[in-house]
Amino acid sequence: MNLNRTVFVRSAASAKDFPSGTQGRLVFVGRSNVGKSSTINCVVGKKGFAKVSAMPGKTVYVNLFNVEDKAWIVDLPGYGYSKTSKEERSRYSKLIDEYFQDDMDMIARMYLIVDIRHKPTADDLTMMEWIKAYNLPVTIVANKHDKLKPSQVAPAVELIRETLKPDEGTLLIPFSAEKGTGKDILISDMMAALKN
Ligand code: GDP
DSSP states (O other): OOGGGEEEEEEESSGGGSOOSOOEEEEEEEBTTSSHHHHHHHHHTOTTSSOOOSSTTOOOOEEEEEETTTEEEEEOOOBOOTTOOHHHHHHHHHHHHHHHHHHGGGEEEEEEEEETTSOOOHHHHHHHHHHHHTTOOEEEEEEOGGGSOHHHHHHHHHHHHHHHOOOTTOOEEEOOTTTOTTHHHHHHHHHHHHHO
16 A cells, blocks of 8 residues: 555545445544654655645645555544634534544544643543543554753653553654654654554
8 A cells, every 4th residue: 555645535424424334444643733744744745735724724624645446544633723613613612523423433544643742731631531431442642752952852742652551552753744654654654553
């Protein structure tokens, strides 16, 4: 399977537009502005593919990408944008709920993207709890690694683990969408997830 052959299919606003078929879903989640679009662009080797958000929090859609009819890359809307209205927030919860209900059995792996520079937010924690409650396999992608000095990386990773408390053995990838750090590890993990 060649990730460079990923194509954008559609943005789904409700369950009727979610993918059909049993191909594995690789699902990307994270708070607004964490670099989720940049991460997807990095792994598929295209610039400006998943939209790098001009207006964080404004797009409450599930963006669907297909890889050679063998897998779906699912880009869930970013959460935690401070200026999000109550209405948008409830639309967000409803859409995510619908997505999990609809696609649960096909989810090969969740990719929770956090900012390596900061302690995970309350929203990150809520998402992690959700993932654990549904017993979904997860990999943590700690993005913006290029913003840290080498000596800061280990303590930052430790703080993320301590806060999110993933199950033992959960992979955490120090990552930079900008520099490509961790890209090969992330791609291998995606491929392995689809084989399970
Ligand atoms: P999204 O809202 O999560 O999809 O985030 P975007 O991909 O739109 O990125 C948000 C901002 O963070 C943009 O200005 C990106 O250029 C920047 N960004 C994303 N990834 C990285 C990274 O690895 N390093 C740095 N320094 N900036 C990044």
